[in-house]
Amino acid sequence: MQKIVGGAIARKGATSLRNEIVETGAGVASREELKWRLYRKMVQIRRVEESLLQLFSRGLLFGTVHTCIGQEVCGVGVTQALDPSRDVVWSNHRGHGHYLSFTGDLQGLISEILGKAGGACGGIGGSQHLHNHNIYTNGILGGILPCAAGCAFAEKYKETGGVVAVFFGDGAMGEGIIYETLNIASLWRLPMLLIMEDNGYAQSTPKAFEHSGDISRRAESFSIPITRLVANEVAIVWETAARMIKEIREDQRPQLLALETYRLAPHSKGDDNRDPQELAAHWEADPLKHHREELVAEDGNRLEQLEQEVSEEVQHCIDAAISDKPMETARFLKYVDQG
Amino acid sequence: MTYLENLNQSLRELLETTTDVIIFGEDIMDPYGGAFKVTRGLQRDFPQRVLTTPISEAALTGLATGMSLRGLRPILEIMFGDFTSLCMDQILNHASKFRIMYNDQVKVPITIRTPMGGGRGYGPTHSQSIEKLFFGIPDIRVVAPCIFCEPGRLLTQAVLDDRPVVFVEHKLLYPVELMTADGPGVHVENHLDISGYPISVVRNYSSGKPDVSLFTYGGMTRFLPSILSRLAQEELKIVACVPSLIKPLPTDFMGDIAAAAGRVVIAEEGTGQWGWGAELSARFQELLFNKLSKPIRRIAALQTIIPASKTLELAVLPSAENIEQALLEMVE
Numbered sequence: 001m002q003k004i005v006g007g008a009i010a011r012k013g014a015t016s017l018r019n020e021i022v023e024t025g026a027g028v029a030s031r032e033e034l035k036w037r038l039y040r041k042m043v044q045i046r047r048v049e050e051s052l053l054q055l056f057s058r059g060l061l062f063g064t065v066h067t068c069i070g071q072e073v074c075g076v077g078v079t080q081a082l083d084p085s086r087d088v089v090w091s092n093h094r095g096h097g098h099y100l101s102f103t104g105d106l107q108g109l110i111s112e113i114l115g116k117a118g119g120a121c122g123g124i125g126g127s128q129h130l131h132n133h134n135i136y137t138n139g140i141l142g143g144i145l146p147c148a149a150g151c152a153f154a155e156k157y158k159e160t161g162g163v164v165a166v167f168f169g170d171g172a173m174g175e176g177i178i179y180e181t182l183n184i185a186s187l188w189r190l191p192m193l194l195i196m197e198d199n200g201y202a203q204s205t206p207k208a209f210e211h212s213g214d215i216s217r218r219a220e221s222f223s224i225p226i227t228r229l230v231a232n233e234v235a236i237v238w239e240t241a242a243r244m245i246k247e248i249r250e251d252q253r254p255q256l257l258a259l260e261t262y263r264l265a266p267h268s269k270g271d272d273n274r275d276p277q278e279l280a281a282h283w284e285a286d287p288l289k290h291h292r293e294e295l296v297a298e299d300g301n302r303l304e305q306l307e308q309e310v311s312e313e314v315q316h317c318i319d320a321a322i323s324d325k326p327m328e329t330a331r332f333l334k335y336v337d338q339g
Numbered sequence: 340m341t342y343l344e345n346l347n348q349s350l351r352e353l354l355e356t357t358t359d360v361i362i363f364g365e366d367i368m369d370p371y372g373g374a375f376k377v378t379r380g381l382q383r384d385f386p387q388r389v390l391t392t393p394i395s396e397a398a399l400t401g402l403a404t405g406m407s408l409r410g411l412r413p414i415l416e417i418m419f420g421d422f423t424s425l426c427m428d429q430i431l432n433h434a435s436k437f438r439i440m441y442n443d444q445v446k447v448p449i450t451i452r453t454p455m456g457g458g459r460g461y462g463p464t465h466s467q468s469i470e471k472l473f474f475g476i477p478d479i480r481v482v483a484p485c486i487f488c489e490p491g492r493l494l495t496q497a498v499l500d501d502r503p504v505v506f507v508e509h510k511l512l513y514p515v516e517l518m519t520a521d522g523p524g525v526h527v528e529n530h531l532d533i534s535g536y537p538i539s540v541v542r543n544y545s546s547g548k549p550d551v552s553l554f555t556y557g558g559m560t561r562f563l564p565s566i567l568s569r570l571a572q573e574e575l576k577i578v579a580c581v582p583s584l585i586k587p588l589p590t591d592f593m594g595d596i597a598a599a600a601g602r603v604v605i606a607e608e609g610t611g612q613w614g615w616g617a618e619l620s621a622r623f624q625e626l627l628f629n630k631l632s633k634p635i636r637r638i639a640a641l642q643t644i645i646p647a648s649k650t651l652e653l654a655v656l657p658s659a660e661n662i663e664q665a666l667l668e669m670v671e
Binding site: 147 | 392393397402403404407408409411413428429432433437439440441442444445478533534587589
């Protein structure tokens with residue numbers, strides 16, 4: 001059995017090496033199987049988030065959601081290259097995809113967003129504040145980076161071999177705390193994979209109005225190696241992340257993965273002022289679409305069955321979440337300070 | 340033993356007896372040993388666990404939080420209390436939120452040590468007592484060591500506390516000799532509040548009912564031995580109640596002492612409006628309506644910035660004379 005981990009910058013066509021055995025975060029798999037697994041993760045995230053937007057319009061979702069529709073490749077490609085037993089993930093306000101891909105906790109995510117007791121955090125955190133085992137998310141831009149660095153310090157100190165992956169967007173690059181953290185992460189050689197998902201917009205504001213220079217290159221001045229990738233092919237993102245994670249584990253120093261991506265859905269719900277033509281062109285180039293076409297060509301029946309399964313499991317979890325109850329207020333009151 | 344020696348000794352003991360304590364902050368590398376020398380000698384002896392850092396208070400606070408989520412008990416030194424405003428988002432929107440928003444699945448045992456306080460002519464941005472900024476944040480604790488119980492023991496308790504703790508030291512207390520037992524004309528007792536933190540009760544009389552109760556914390560306690568012994572000569576019985584956990588407040592314990600005296604003076608070094616004394620007064624009003632014979636009197640810094648000039652600084656910050664005067668006026 002030949003193991004292939006990473007390799008040089010993954011190239012287009014890597015996915016055609018069908019029968020090689022690859023080491024994934026969750027164990028070994030044939031490259032062929034990995035491809036189906038990655039697609040399944042992506043389509044599951046897409047179905048969940050489409051459903052969340054529908055639930056919102058039907059008045060069944062209280063609060064807000066920030067979907068990663070169009071960006072699934074990033075979260076799935078990276079988290080599937082991590083080892084969930086020892087690696088740690090930090091994510092941001094747009095974290096459903098990272099959470100779902102890393103943990104597989106479909107019911108916990110949906111119930112949490114619907115504010116129910118069965119949610120990952122009992123409905124207290126909601127969409128932007130998720131936790132399960134080794135993943136943490138928070139809704140303050142940039143602020144998660146030093147928290148992630150602290151985790152990386154701890155894993156290094158405890159010699160667990162764990163790597164901490166932290167996702168942030170181009171918009172967050174306006175926050176000063178990111179640069180404080182890049183400096184310390186490099187200075188102290190912390191085992192961190194920094195993933196910048198550059199979707200070109202900070203909420204409604206195009207990048208050109210937000211940033212000077214090339215934001216991905218800012219890490220260079222901290223001597224942090226940078227890998228840039230257009231995040232269209234999930235297998236390539238996976239392979240690149242796997243290589244970087246292996247290097248970070250061995251070298252105990254941070255690296256930055258700059259992923260160029262595009263958010264197809266609005267920032268949160270209906271708030272989209274982007275040029276319809278621009279949007280239409282990107283919908284045409286939806287990464288999920290060409291991954292799907294590739295799998296249709298390989299085994300249309302299997303694909304149909306997979307998608308059917310995913311739709312059913314998502315619907316099942318939504319039904320269960322809708323019939324679940326919110327946490328009893330009396331239980332929450334234990335969190336009130338006494339004195 | 341001085342306040343500073345006691346803190347330094349406890350930090351050393353924590354490093355010797357645990358493996359999960361990490362100490363970090365700006366300029367704490369030996370031989371410098373920190374701006375106020377609280378960590379002196381520690382980096383030399385524990386170089387892997389005592390780390391000098393870049394000047395990045397916000398990120399350092401997040402680092403502490405991340406460490407604590409993964410099983411460590413970090414102690415972060417912020418060189419001046421004034422700089423804790425730079426830690427604010429990490430305390431407010433990260434460290435203090437995680438335990439509850441993740442439904443008790445994590446704990447965040449961080450300790451942020453910092454010296455507050457004026458009296459050294461450092462001017463508007465290096466002299467403040469701004470712990471009030473943290474009083475309104477749920478699920479964190481604010482602890483202020485005074486001279487009547489060992490600050491080092493209190494620090495150990497803060498480090499072992501599973502909640503985030505802001506540990507407010509006072510610059511002027513560092514060289515002060517502790518008074519953990521009775522001093523000349525002053526009786527010191529230490530009790531434990533419901534959270535297990537000590538409350539010092541200091542009296543200038545040995546029997547009978549107090550005339551006035553005084554509530555204060557931290558650096559202000561440097562004034563108490565002399566105030567209390569002077570007022571004893573005037574046969575004024577004073578009970579001073581000094582909680583070390585200053586947020587959340589052990590109000591029941593404090594309320595009993597206030598009720599026994601019937602007259603209350605509250606003293607703090609920070610500005611008075613929206614402060615510790617304001618909250619405590621409100622709580623006493625709720626607990627003790629009709630049981631106080633005089634309006635509550637608050638002593639605090641004037642509501643302005645702290646000027647550098649010695650004369651002006653003295654005019655702005657609360658003094659021993661201010662407190663003594665207020666106590667005397669309560670019985671006029």
